[in-house]
Amino acid sequence: MQTPDVVIPWHTPSLWNEANAAFAHLLDHRRSALQATRRMADEIRGRLASLFPLMVDLCHASCPTCSDICCQHACVWIDFKDLLFLHLAAVPLPERQLREKSGDRCRYAAPHGCSLERLQRPFVCTWYLCPAQTRILREHPAPWHQTQTCLQHIKQLRRQMENAFIQAITG
Helix, strand or coil: CCCCCCCCCCCCHHHHHHHHHHHHHHHHHCCHHHHHHHHHHHHHHHHHHHHHHHHHHHHHHHHHHCCCCHHHHCCCCCCHHHHHHHHHCCCCCCCCCCCCCCCCCCCCEECCEECCCHHHCCCHHHHCCCHHHHHHHHCCHHHHHHHHHHHHHHHHHHHHHHHHHHHHHHC
């Protein structure tokens, strides 16, 4: 049985531009009501940045010899929380959504890794650790535990940021 294609949000240039214009408008017109969500986005940004050196090391240790590179086949896109974070944290937006349909390859996957800056990538591209990376980290219990704790806190902050945003624009 064939599964239906996943509909990627904002998959065309016009939808991408429209979504980003809507976010920009809301953030501009609800500036004071969104101060708490901006602080959450800044905290997320800082926590993500604290993980990036480790992620770079893990990629250098595992990706060059991998025969099944996640970035080449995973069906990943920028979701609502990712786009909200990018706007609230004032991170430069990617030119377009990562793909137009589920069978497409990520347009930012380059021969030697992702062409997007780490902050521009969907959160899944940070929290997902392949089996090789998980093995490497589990050999070092302290970094493994710190990484998992940090990722869980970021997930919690992203949920809170989304809820606070919705309350601020509907309240």
